[in-house]
Amino acid sequence: MRRIPFAALSILAASRAGAAVLPERGFGLPRDVSLDGRHIDSLIHFTLIAIALIFAVVLAMLVWSVARRGRCASAAYDPGSRRSVFLLLGGVAAISVVVDGTLFVRTLEDMNGIFWNFSGAEANPAAVRIEVNAHQWAWTARYAGPDGKFNTPDDIVTLNDIRVPTGAPVVIQIASTDVIHSFYVPNLRVKRDAMPGMVNGLTFQAQVPGEYEIGCAQHCGPNHYKMRGILTVLSPEQYRDWLATAGAIALRAYDPDDASAHWGWEWRSL
Amino acid sequence: MSTPAQRLYEELQPIHPPPTSFWKKYVFSIDHKVIGKQFLWAGLVFLLVGGVLAMMIRWQWAFPYRKLPVLGDLLLPDSGGVISPATYQAVFTMHGLIMIFFAVTPVLIGAFGNFLIPLMIGARDMAFPKLNMYSFWTFLVSQGLVIAAFLTELGPAGAGWTTYPPLSTRIGTPGIGQSLVILALFVTGVSSTMGAVNYVTTVIRLRAPGMTYMRLPLTMWGLWLTAILNAIFIPVLGSAGILLLLDRHFGTQFFIAGAAAPRGGDPILFQHLFWIFGHPEVYIMILPAWGILGDVIPTFARKPHHWYRGTVASMVTVTVLSAVVYGHHMFVTGMSPLLGEGFMLFTLLISAPSMIIVLNLVFTVWGGSPRLDTPMLFGLGTLVLFGIGGLTGLLLGDISMDLYLHDTMFVVGHFHFTMAAGSFVGAMTGLYFWFPKMFGKRLDERLGKIHFWFTFVGLLFVFGGQLLAGYAGQQRRLFDPFQYTFIQGLRSLNRWTSYFAFALFLGQLAFVVNFFRTVFGEAPAAGENAWGATTLEWATASPPPFHNFDEIPVVVRGPHELSNPEVARLTGRDFAGQGEPLAGAPAPAGGEA
Numbered sequence: 001m002r003r004i005p006f007a008a009l010s011i012l013a014a015s016r017a018g019a020a021v022l023p024e025r026g027f028g029l030p031r032d033v034s035l036d037g038r039h040i041d042s043l044i045h046f047t048l049i050a051i052a053l054i055f056a057v058v059l060a061m062l063v064w065s066v067a068r069r070g071r072c073a074s075a076a077y078d079p080g081s082r083r084s085v086f087l088l089l090g091g092v093a094a095i096s097v098v099v100d101g102t103l104f105v106r107t108l109e110d111m112n113g114i115f116w117n118f119s120g121a122e123a124n125p126a127a128v129r130i131e132v133n134a135h136q137w138a139w140t141a142r143y144a145g146p147d148g149k150f151n152t153p154d155d156i157v158t159l160n161d162i163r164v165p166t167g168a169p170v171v172i173q174i175a176s177t178d179v180i181h182s183f184y185v186p187n188l189r190v191k192r193d194a195m196p197g198m199v200n201g202l203t204f205q206a207q208v209p210g211e212y213e214i215g216c217a218q219h220c221g222p223n224h225y226k227m228r229g230i231l232t233v234l235s236p237e238q239y240r241d242w243l244a245t246a247g248a249i250a251l252r253a254y255d256p257d258d259a260s261a262h263w264g265w266e267w268r269s270l
Numbered sequence: 271m272s273t274p275a276q277r278l279y280e281e282l283q284p285i286h287p288p289p290t291s292f293w294k295k296y297v298f299s300i301d302h303k304v305i306g307k308q309f310l311w312a313g314l315v316f317l318l319v320g321g322v323l324a325m326m327i328r329w330q331w332a333f334p335y336r337k338l339p340v341l342g343d344l345l346l347p348d349s350g351g352v353i354s355p356a357t358y359q360a361v362f363t364m365h366g367l368i369m370i371f372f373a374v375t376p377v378l379i380g381a382f383g384n385f386l387i388p389l390m391i392g393a394r395d396m397a398f399p400k401l402n403m404y405s406f407w408t409f410l411v412s413q414g415l416v417i418a419a420f421l422t423e424l425g426p427a428g429a430g431w432t433t434y435p436p437l438s439t440r441i442g443t444p445g446i447g448q449s450l451v452i453l454a455l456f457v458t459g460v461s462s463t464m465g466a467v468n469y470v471t472t473v474i475r476l477r478a479p480g481m482t483y484m485r486l487p488l489t490m491w492g493l494w495l496t497a498i499l500n501a502i503f504i505p506v507l508g509s510a511g512i513l514l515l516l517d518r519h520f521g522t523q524f525f526i527a528g529a530a531a532p533r534g535g536d537p538i539l540f541q542h543l544f545w546i547f548g549h550p551e552v553y554i555m556i557l558p559a560w561g562i563l564g565d566v567i568p569t570f571a572r573k574p575h576h577w578y579r580g581t582v583a584s585m586v587t588v589t590v591l592s593a594v595v596y597g598h599h600m601f602v603t604g605m606s607p608l609l610g611e612g613f614m615l616f617t618l619l620i621s622a623p624s625m626i627i628v629l630n631l632v633f634t635v636w637g638g639s640p641r642l643d644t645p646m647l648f649g650l651g652t653l654v655l656f657g658i659g660g661l662t663g664l665l666l667g668d669i670s671m672d673l674y675l676h677d678t679m680f681v682v683g684h685f686h687f688t689m690a691a692g693s694f695v696g697a698m699t700g701l702y703f704w705f706p707k708m709f710g711k712r713l714d715e716r717l718g719k720i721h722f723w724f725t726f727v728g729l730l731f732v733f734g735g736q737l738l739a740g741y742a743g744q745q746r747r748l749f750d751p752f753q754y755t756f757i758q759g760l761r762s763l764n765r766w767t768s769y770f771a772f773a774l775f776l777g778q779l780a781f782v783v784n785f786f787r788t789v790f791g792e793a794p795a796a797g798e799n800a801w802g803a804t805t806l807e808w809a810t811a812s813p814p815p816f817h818n819f820d821e822i823p824v825v826v827r828g829p830h831e832l833s834n835p836e837v838a839r840l841t842g843r844d845f846a847g848q849g850e851p852l853a854g855a856p857a858p859a860g861g862e863a
Binding site: 021022023024025026027028029030039040043044047048050051054055058059061062065066074075076077078079080084085088089091092093095096099100103104106107108110111112115116175176177178179180182184186187189190191192193195196197198200201213215216217218219220221222223224225226228 | 662677
């Protein structure tokens with residue numbers, strides 16, 4: 001008996017405010033519309049440049065050593081000298097310290113400070129809390145409504161349609177009812193598995209209004225490819241309006257007998 | 271004229287008369303060389319199956335919903351030759367499992383391990399020849415189970431090669447095919463374990479007199495360390511498989527949670543078990559390839575391996591570390607941040623010994639006199655392709671970048687550069703190198719070079735295309751990626767990648783023709799030592815007699831005594847075999863640095 005809340009959803013869908021999802025241009029990273037995605041992007045660019053340099057130098061050595069000697073030239077009887085071994089170890093040590101060291105330190109900062117810092121995000125009074133229940137093959141989202149509690153009659157429940165305001169941290173707690181899914185929004189640079197029997201968290205802050213795609217990143221059955229949702233980023237005012245309208249519809253559409261609509265868990269600190 | 275040590279080894283390994291009946295000679299053989307070739311054939315047949323499946327995936331990404339040409343009507347009569355979502359998930363699942371467990375593993379470890387270990391360490395056979403035979407026949411049973419899975423009503427496995435529950439329980443894949451494939455993995459694990467025990471024992475017990483660990487050819491180091499990893503970690507996969515089968519058929523709930531089992535088990539437990547095996551498995555497949563390169567590249571550069579001890583130490587370090595990096599496959603599962611960061615640290619650390627191994631190979635070519643015969647081309651090609659695979663791994667072993675790149679095509683491109691390019695092209699390097707020893711004839715060089723260029727360029731562009739698609743965010747395992755608006759701009763990229771894949775597949779014809787024509791037709795004889803190589807197997811006939819060596823050799827030097835001017839003065843050659851005594855020979859340097 002899911003029909004009633006879904007009927008409400010179709011009304012909501014009709015009132016969608018943002019523009020349609022835009023295709024990405026070119027082959028590069030998708031547009032970053034989040035506050036913190038740039039940390040990931042700059043790390044990716046740093047690593048790509050570093051590995052391109054390493055690859056170019058090593059490839060040049062290889063090509064040069066193949067090209068400079070003909071078949072007749074005799075090879076050096078050289079199983080490695082102290083000098084060449086030091087040179088090699090020095091190169092490896094330099095790469096390890098500079099590249100691996102940078103990655104390690106910056107990632108610790110990023111993860112502990114931003115992407116896995118749920119308490120930090122929730123400390124903001126404007127933080128938006130959403131529970132997402134993944135199932136074959138859709139994303140159901142739940143907003144707590146005015147009482148601030150999940151799984152109560154005033155909850156707003158949506159299907160494949162998550163709306164968030166700009167400028168406020170969003171914290172999503174996610175679980176699955178059947179198999180493993182993975183919540184992935186390329187434009188926000190976030191990804192988190194939805195695990196049956198477990199509640200996982202993810203956080204982001206969106207900056208640019210518009211519609212973006214939610215994809216499933218974990219193979220979850222034949223229709224894995226169809227598990228697509230829309231994340232709509234609204235201005236704070238639009239978001240407030242939508243929340244009020246949706247809340248009113250949700251209260252009217254609430255069906256106490258529809259057990260399948262009564263999922264949701266007490267908000268956890270992760 | 272034999273030494274006391276030699277007499278001891280002769281007593282331990284007496285020469286047995288070769289079998290005379292057809293069955294004992296070619297079918298139920300206990301001769302490691304025959305078993306090696308049996309693994310080779312079995313692996314090559316499944317390589318073709320895995321390759322056809324790969325072409326189906328590429329067809330789907332280039333032309334979704336269009337009828338599969340050539341094979342469509344034959345393989346998919348119910349859907350009019352079009353790949354359906356259910357077929358597609360079976361296709362990519364079986365492509366992964368077949369390539370890893372039933373194609374590359376038997377060639378790289380089964381064929382080379384069996385054929386080479388006794389020959390390269392100077393033994394007459396494996397420590398347990400009968401166990402060796404059982405290992406092959408068990409493997410054949412597992413391949414039979416895979417074929418049986420294809421014939422079941424709901425088709426073979428469809429939960430991805432990683433077989434994550436609950437999708438791989440009957441909740442997600444109700445067909446018996448999935449169970450048969452899990453069983454096949456268990457049975458092939460039994461085969462690998464038998465092989466591993468045999469390899470480990472043989473290398474420890476049967477090395478010829480003088481063959482110290484620091485004189486072992488690098489191929490032996492690679493295969494030996496691989497066997498150790500197999501013996502330790504394959505049983506973990508086996509137990510995970512049994513628990514999964516119990517979940518599927520006996521009502522247990524080890525890995526089931528969610529609505530189907532509110533008080534159920536833990537799906538993540540399976541991932542831990544799978545990747546404790548699965549990440550060493552990556553090294554299980556790359557260590558033999560590294561070893562092969564470590565012997566092939568010096569031979570064709572005509573120069574001793576650069577810093578042999580450094581490579582050996584790095585291979586041992588990688589083997590040890592391989593067990594503590596597996597968590598990087600699970601960064602987005604919700605693991606404790608501290609645990610994730612620990613796994614990231616070890617993952618970054620393991621890049622150092624891997625770099626040493628690769629750079630040692632580059633330094634070996636540096637200052638050498640490279641001869642670009644087919645095995646060398648494949649060796650250098652492996653080095654370049656594996657280099658890309660290793661370097662792109664840096665982005666995935668790092669948690670914040672993995673947040674974006676996890677489960678995208680970038681991962682697919684990365685592990686294909688390591689496993690498909692590193693392991694598969696590494697195996698091809700070995701095959702071209704040891705083919706003269708295995709079959710006593712020479713492969714055609716021209717066809718070999720055509721095969722190389724198709725393979726190298728093909729792999730470069732196919733997996734490079736996958737890296738690009740993943741960088742733009744395209745998830746892996748999508749039946750129709752273009753459902754997503756943000757992927758729609760990648761349509762031509764996916765199509766071009768597929769064209770390169772088709773060319774890559776067709777290019778393998780050059781190998782098939784070359785291989786069959788040489789094995790079954792007329793071809794120039796290879797002679798004892800086809801490449802001027804130094805290791806022991808080149809000091810006996812090609813193909814070697816049933817007992818390998820008329821007299822157990824005494825090893826007097828390291829594995830790569832090449833271009834030593836003193837050797838040239840004494841023999842007129844630029845190399846000296848490991849077991850070749852030279853009057854007034856200088857202290858050998860190869861392998862002693």
